[in-house]
Amino acid sequence: MTAVLRANAGLVVVGLIGVALMIVLPLALDLFELLQITLYAVFAILALSLAFIWGYGGILCFGHSAFFGLGAYAYAVAVINIGESTAPLLLAMLLPALLAAALGYFMFYARISDIYVGVITLTLTLIFYNCMNSTAGPAYHIGDALLGGFNGMPNIPSLNIPFMPDATLEPLGMFLLCSGLLLIVYFGLHGLLATRFGRVLVAIRENEQRVEFLGYDARLHKLVAFAIGGALAGLAGCLFVAWGNYVSPPVFSVVQSAQIIIWLMVGGSGTLLGPVLGAMAMSWLTVKIGTQQLVNASAILGAVLLVFVLVVPRGVAPMVTERLVPWLLSLRRPAAAPRDIAQEGKA
Amino acid sequence: MSPPLIETRALSKHFGGVQAVRGIDFALAEGELRCLIGPNGAGKSTFFKLLTGQIKPTSGVVLFRGVDITSLQAHEIARLGIGIKTQVPSVFNGLTTRQNLWIAAARHAGRKEADAAVEAQVARLGLGRFADRLVGQLAHGQRQWVELAIVLCGKPNLILLDEPAAGMTEEERVRTTEIIHEINRDHPLIVVEHDMSFIRTIARRITVFDRGSILMEGSVDEVFGSQVVRDVYLGKQAAA
Numbered sequence: 001m002t003a004v005l006r007a008n009a010g011l012v013v014v015g016l017i018g019v020a021l022m023i024v025l026p027l028a029l030d031l032f033e034l035l036q037i038t039l040y041a042v043f044a045i046l047a048l049s050l051a052f053i054w055g056y057g058g059i060l061c062f063g064h065s066a067f068f069g070l071g072a073y074a075y076a077v078a079v080i081n082i083g084e085s086t087a088p089l090l091l092a093m094l095l096p097a098l099l100a101a102a103l104g105y106f107m108f109y110a111r112i113s114d115i116y117v118g119v120i121t122l123t124l125t126l127i128f129y130n131c132m133n134s135t136a137g138p139a140y141h142i143g144d145a146l147l148g149g150f151n152g153m154p155n156i157p158s159l160n161i162p163f164m165p166d167a168t169l170e171p172l173g174m175f176l177l178c179s180g181l182l183l184i185v186y187f188g189l190h191g192l193l194a195t196r197f198g199r200v201l202v203a204i205r206e207n208e209q210r211v212e213f214l215g216y217d218a219r220l221h222k223l224v225a226f227a228i229g230g231a232l233a234g235l236a237g238c239l240f241v242a243w244g245n246y247v248s249p250p251v252f253s254v255v256q257s258a259q260i261i262i263w264l265m266v267g268g269s270g271t272l273l274g275p276v277l278g279a280m281a282m283s284w285l286t287v288k289i290g291t292q293q294l295v296n297a298s299a300i301l302g303a304v305l306l307v308f309v310l311v312v313p314r315g316v317a318p319m320v321t322e323r324l325v326p327w328l329l330s331l332r333r334p335a336a337a338p339r340d341i342a343q344e345g346k347a
Numbered sequence: 348m349s350p351p352l353i354e355t356r357a358l359s360k361h362f363g364g365v366q367a368v369r370g371i372d373f374a375l376a377e378g379e380l381r382c383l384i385g386p387n388g389a390g391k392s393t394f395f396k397l398l399t400g401q402i403k404p405t406s407g408v409v410l411f412r413g414v415d416i417t418s419l420q421a422h423e424i425a426r427l428g429i430g431i432k433t434q435v436p437s438v439f440n441g442l443t444t445r446q447n448l449w450i451a452a453a454r455h456a457g458r459k460e461a462d463a464a465v466e467a468q469v470a471r472l473g474l475g476r477f478a479d480r481l482v483g484q485l486a487h488g489q490r491q492w493v494e495l496a497i498v499l500c501g502k503p504n505l506i507l508l509d510e511p512a513a514g515m516t517e518e519e520r521v522r523t524t525e526i527i528h529e530i531n532r533d534h535p536l537i538v539v540e541h542d543m544s545f546i547r548t549i550a551r552r553i554t555v556f557d558r559g560s561i562l563m564e565g566s567v568d569e570v571f572g573s574q575v576v577r578d579v580y581l582g583k584q585a586a587a
Contacts, residue, residue, distance in 0.1 A: 196453045196458075199446070199449070199450060199453070200450060200453075202439075202441075202442070203439050203442070203450045205441075206439035206440060206441045206442060207437060207438065207439050207440070209401075209421075209437055210437045210438065210439065210497070211422075211450070212420075212421045212422045212425065213399070213421065213422075213425050213430070213431055213437065214422075214425055214450060214451050214454055214497070214501050215422050215423075215425035215426040215454050215455075215501065216422055216454060217420075217422050218422070
């Protein structure tokens with residue numbers, strides 16, 4: 001037991017910090033700040049969904065907001081019609097997963113190159129964006145849910161305790177749910193990546209041809225990973241709508257897709273902790289610079305991204321684990337043994 | 348009589364107007380070590396790609412233990428036990444040597460069995476010095492051995508080696524020769540190689556390719572003594 005804990009010390013620390021924050025933050029923050037942190041947790045789940053398929057599976061998905069937006073709209077439409085959030089939440093994960101699986105089947109089994117996967121996914125989200133923008137007017141509805149076109153769908157019911165439609169989650173409950181789900185997704189993906197499936201997925205990122213030479217069906221592995229990523233993005237979309245009680249076509253926008261990629265680039269796409277920190281830090285920064293009028297917010301964000309691409313091309317997390325920590329250890333123990341590469345990147 | 352381990356019948360591959368492989372009839376018996384030689388463009392690498400399902404033939408069939416595998420996908424052929432070491436090392440550069448081997452071993456074994464299989468191959472091929480280093484950081488010769496160990500971890504019934512000694516130092520070539528002889532004790536091998544001195548150290552029977560066809564097959568002495576082979580391929584190198 002002790003050996004297991006020691007081997008996964010990084011994960012244990014992350015878990016303890018996560019649980020501690022779940023307890024402390026509601027006591028330390030006011031309502032507005034707690035709502036903001038809740039949103040950051042939702043974005044962190046979204047970032048993890050792309051980190052899994054891009055950072056670990058090597059699947060270049062430039063239009064990840066398609067799954068995020070589909071999850072958002074699926075929840076919105078379903079919860080308005082059903083009046084209870086349990087089934088809509090599941091639907092918000094299932095529909096994007098099915099779409100990702102169908103799309104993945106045609107892309108991966110046709111063995112199209114990475115760049116075309118990027119173009120196709122980007123096109124998909126643009127199609128969604130334009131279609132949803134064109135649904136203004138009373139004629140466009142699914143059951144009782146008016147789609148609302150570019151005005152979006154307001155007054156979407158919040159999440160409730162399963163099968164208890166009257167017990168809707170207050171901001172504190174929503175915070176605990178989103179941060180709890182973030183921890184579950186984070187540790188769940190860690191667990192998945194430690195299985196044979198996860199290791200083969202990483203191997204596919206490294207060398208798909210060799211994986212095939214070893215008897216694995218790389219196409220099937222990529223399809224399953226893509227569907228899992230789609231489901232997680234759909235979950236984030238559902239939580240996003242339940243948090244704000246509103247959804248509109250910009251959830252499908254290129255800007256939204258680009259944001260997720262930026263979170264990964266800043267945090268480090270080849271890790272799970274990096275995208276979480278990247279999503280939270282960049283979302284916080286976006287809010288902060290949005291409150292000032294001195295400099296254009298997009299210009300500041302662009303400059304930040306440029307600095308990261310030039311100075312820390314692999315992101316913050318890999319820089320800390322591969323450069324900063326070994327350097328600090330070497331200061332303490334000049335004659336230390338060579339680092340154990342096999343244990344790298346565990347966080 | 349049992350069928351050959353692997354056999355091709357009238358195997359051909361055209362790329363547009365270019366005939367890379369023309370009507371190859373080839374058979375390899377269980378336990379055999381066969382070397383394929385031939386000048387550049389003779390069709391050896393295309394032949395390997397046809398055997399492993401990377402490309403599909405224009406006509407003809409590939410039989411493995413009497414079963415037609417011509418239309419199978421590359422991973423399905425690999426599951427039958429046909430392992431390949433490619434000309435340029437095809438490894439997982441971002442993973443350690445042990446992690447590379449584990450991926451191969453885990454396809455047909457549980458976690459603990461895979462760990463044991465990895466350690467067995469690390470010891471067998473002497474990879475211990477760089478077992479926990481990233482493969483992308485290793486020298487070319489070491490990467491060749493890692494790839495060979497990956498193939499062995501896949502428990503192959505037949506191993507195809509495409510230029511296993513390419514880019515190696517003399518010391519590494521000697522070690523590779525030992526490894527190939529050792530592997531051949533329990534694995535049939537087909538080896539493509541350009542280096543004639545290396546061929547002499549490992550070959551028992553040689554198939555000579557020329558312009559997509561088999562020019563001749565025979566023992567080392569027969570092939571190296573053939574005037575036809577000298578004319579089309581070996582030239583002054585053999586005469587010297």
